[in-house]
Amino acid sequence: MPFVRANMPLYLQPILDVKSEERHHGDVRISSLRVIAALVKDDDPRAINFIIKSEMFSCFLKHMENSTIPSRTPDSGLIVA
Numbered sequence: 740m741p742f743v744r745a746n747m748p749l750y751l752q753p754i755l756d757v758k759s760e761e762r763h764h765g766d767v768r769i770s771s772l773r774v775i776a777a778l779v780k781d782d783d784p785r786a787i788n789f790i791i792k793s794e795m796f797s798c799f800l801k802h803m804e805n806s807t808i809p810s811r812t813p814d815s816g817l818i819v820a
Contacts, residue, residue: 743789755798
């Protein structure tokens with residue numbers, strides 16, 4: 740999977756760490772989560788291992804604690820998968 744081999748999901752992590760609650764920041768955060776969720780739904784072990792090894796999983800958990808319900812949906816989908 741070229742997207743994972745190029746470490747592209749790491750470029751999404753800073754977007755997830757933005758603390759602003761403005762709508763446009765939230766929309767970009769949700770879009771980033773959906774990109775990562777699509778990687779997980781593909782059931783490629785390389786993508787899942789990458790997410791676990793890169794500590795993005797803890798970022799998802801932090802985001803779920805501090806976010807609104809609409810933006811928690813992609814997070815919870817990643818955790819369940």
